[in-house]
Amino acid sequence: MSFWKKLEAVDVRIIFLVLWIAVGIPLIAPLNFPMAVSPDTIKYRDAIEALPAGSVVAFGMDVSPAGYGGELGPEARATATHLFRRPLKVIFLTFWETGAPLIENVWRDPFVAAAMKDKKYGVDYVNLGWIPGSETGMSSFATDAWKTLEKGDYKGTKLSDLPIMANVKTVNDVTMLICIETGTPGGPEYLRQWWARNPKLKVLIGALGVDVPATMAYIAAGQVVSMLRGGRGAAEYQKLLNIVTTADIMGSDAMSMSHFVVLVFLVLGNVGYFALKKTRGSPVKT
Amino acid sequence: MALDLATMLGIYVYALYALSAYSLTYRDNMFFKFAEHSYLALAVGYAGAVAYGYVRRTAIDPVLTGKDLTFIFPVLFGVLYVFFFSKKYFYLYRFPMAIVTGTGVGLAMSGTVSAQFMQQITATIVLPLYVVHPVLGFQAMDTINNWLIIIMVLGTLAYFFFSIQPETAIGKATTKLGLVGRWTMMVAFGSAFGNTVMTRMNLFIGVYKNLLRDYTSFLGLTALILIVATLEGQRAKKTEQKA
Numbered sequence: 001m002s003f004w005k006k007l008e009a010v011d012v013r014i015i016f017l018v019l020w021i022a023v024g025i026p027l028i029a030p031l032n033f034p035m036a037v038s039p040d041t042i043k044y045r046d047a048i049e050a051l052p053a054g055s056v057v058a059f060g061m062d063v064s065p066a067g068y069g070g071e072l073g074p075e076a077r078a079t080a081t082h083l084f085r086r087p088l089k090v091i092f093l094t095f096w097e098t099g100a101p102l103i104e105n106v107w108r109d110p111f112v113a114a115a116m117k118d119k120k121y122g123v124d125y126v127n128l129g130w131i132p133g134s135e136t137g138m139s140s141f142a143t144d145a146w147k148t149l150e151k152g153d154y155k156g157t158k159l160s161d162l163p164i165m166a167n168v169k170t171v172n173d174v175t176m177l178i179c180i181e182t183g184t185p186g187g188p189e190y191l192r193q194w195w196a197r198n199p200k201l202k203v204l205i206g207a208l209g210v211d212v213p214a215t216m217a218y219i220a221a222g223q224v225v226s227m228l229r230g231g232r233g234a235a236e237y238q239k240l241l242n243i244v245t246t247a248d249i250m251g252s253d254a255m256s257m258s259h260f261v262v263l264v265f266l267v268l269g270n271v272g273y274f275a276l277k278k279t280r281g282s283p284v285k286t
Numbered sequence: 287m288a289l290d291l292a293t294m295l296g297i298y299v300y301a302l303y304a305l306s307a308y309s310l311t312y313r314d315n316m317f318f319k320f321a322e323h324s325y326l327a328l329a330v331g332y333a334g335a336v337a338y339g340y341v342r343r344t345a346i347d348p349v350l351t352g353k354d355l356t357f358i359f360p361v362l363f364g365v366l367y368v369f370f371f372s373k374k375y376f377y378l379y380r381f382p383m384a385i386v387t388g389t390g391v392g393l394a395m396s397g398t399v400s401a402q403f404m405q406q407i408t409a410t411i412v413l414p415l416y417v418v419h420p421v422l423g424f425q426a427m428d429t430i431n432n433w434l435i436i437i438m439v440l441g442t443l444a445y446f447f448f449s450i451q452p453e454t455a456i457g458k459a460t461t462k463l464g465l466v467g468r469w470t471m472m473v474a475f476g477s478a479f480g481n482t483v484m485t486r487m488n489l490f491i492g493v494y495k496n497l498l499r500d501y502t503s504f505l506g507l508t509a510l511i512l513i514v515a516t517l518e519g520q521r522a523k524k525t526e527q528k529a
Binding site: 013016019020023024027028066067069070071073097098100130132134135136139150151188189191192193195196208209210211212213214217220221222223230231232247250251254255258259262 | 311312332333336337340343344389390393394396397398400401402405406408409410435474477478481482483484485487488489490491492493494495496498
């Protein structure tokens with residue numbers, strides 16, 4: 001049996017094992033791979049930095065626990081740290097029922113907690129919790145936030161008792177939207193319901209890697225200012241904000257290792273395919 | 287640093303579920319099924335409880351306390367969903383479904399035209415074919431990028447253009463341009479696939495990082511699951527052979 005035939009017949013569990021080992025090495029001892037920061041991440045940082053003091057920022061925590069545990073958690077925590085370092089008014093909200101408890105989880109991050117030390121709930125930031133109805137809920141909030149939130153904020157405090165909400169009645173009163181998105185509803189739905197009503201709205205997206213190609217079209221069209229490209233984007237942003245821990249370095253090293261392993265298998269698989277195609281011919285007509 | 291009992295217990299439960307889920311990569315086994323069913327039950331239970339809490343606060347309580355009786359109509363309409371399970375009265379289920387679908391489609395379409403059709407088309411049409419920065423001068427990369435966008439958009443449109451006879455000169459040209467579109471779509475799908483792999487890897491790394499917080503739970507539970515999965519696999523094989 002030739003090398004390529006042996007490789008073709010390899011048990012898929014061997015590949016999984018190689019991946020476990022390759023990813024595990026940097027998680028035990030960081031390898032400190034160099035990391036360049038992409039223009040998108042710089043633009044994302046600069047957009048927040050350029051906001052005038054007192055601007056209202058809507059922070060859409062539209063995430064599932066799975067997305068949060070992987071790429072979106074670091075994105076959300078880094079973004080919240082940056083927002084709290086600046087004199088801005090931050091409105092946390094979510095159109096995913098799983099996102100509501102994760103907002104407070106973001107606040108418990110040491111860097112976020114340090115940045116929001118002097119901020120006052122209800123004045124500088126607020127947690128509006130879960131707004132049901134998916135895209136319908138987004139539309140409702142965009143046209144009449146107060147009516148949509150008659151129940152009050154996450155804890156039931158009436159909006160009239162929250163000074164931060166005094167001048168926020170519709171989406172026209174929001175300067176920037178930051179959407180940390182797992183899926184639907186997410187960026188495209190915000191564009192349809194919020195941006196379509198207020199084209200001056202500056203939109204930033206914290207995307208899962210899988211959503212990056214779709215979001216690029218909106219950036220090219222000028223509807224979205226910039227985005228964080230998955231876990232890699234989050235790591236770059238942390239580097240820009242100087243909030244990198246050893247665990248983060250280990251995580252980004254593990255990411256690089258996993259991509260390296262996948263690339264090696266990809267190349268091997270393709271070379272093997274063409275090598276075997278030569279000997280036995282391809283069953284696939286192209 | 288010594289961990290308290292509750293934290294330790296949390297780590298072990300987390301590790302058990304995470305490893306049970308990943309044990310599918312070795313083979314199907316009872317741990318994976320347990321994790322799969324628990325996850326589904328938890329997700330459905332959580333979503334149900336949150337939704338019920340919201341409906342109770344927003345609609346049921348105002349009706350029961352007499353504060354706002356108008357909510358009685360949407361609540362009753364919502365109850366019609368139950369007839370999904372009745373063959374005889376299934377048609378009643380269609381009423382709330384029609385309202386929800388109609389509202390959703392109406393809302394989505396109104397925003398789609400401006401946000402996803404017009405803006406995207408306009409942005410493509412106004413792309414400059416020769417990019418000059420006021421300070422930096424001619425921008426070669428941006429110029430190439432814009433040309434690529436235009437060629438690829440036209441190519442992809444041509445690929446889905448079926449109204450021209452392929453034997454004619456225009457038809458042949460459209461088919462050739464369509465090939466560019468085919469390549470464009472393949473590149474786009476490849477990029478989407480690559481990003482999907484990256485996302486899955488990041489999820490895996492997140493779990494792996496948490497698992498490594500406590501080596502004993504990680505190694506111990508991995509060994510336990512592998513042993514049980516192997517024994518279960520052997521038992522299933524023997525049963526199959528007997529049959």
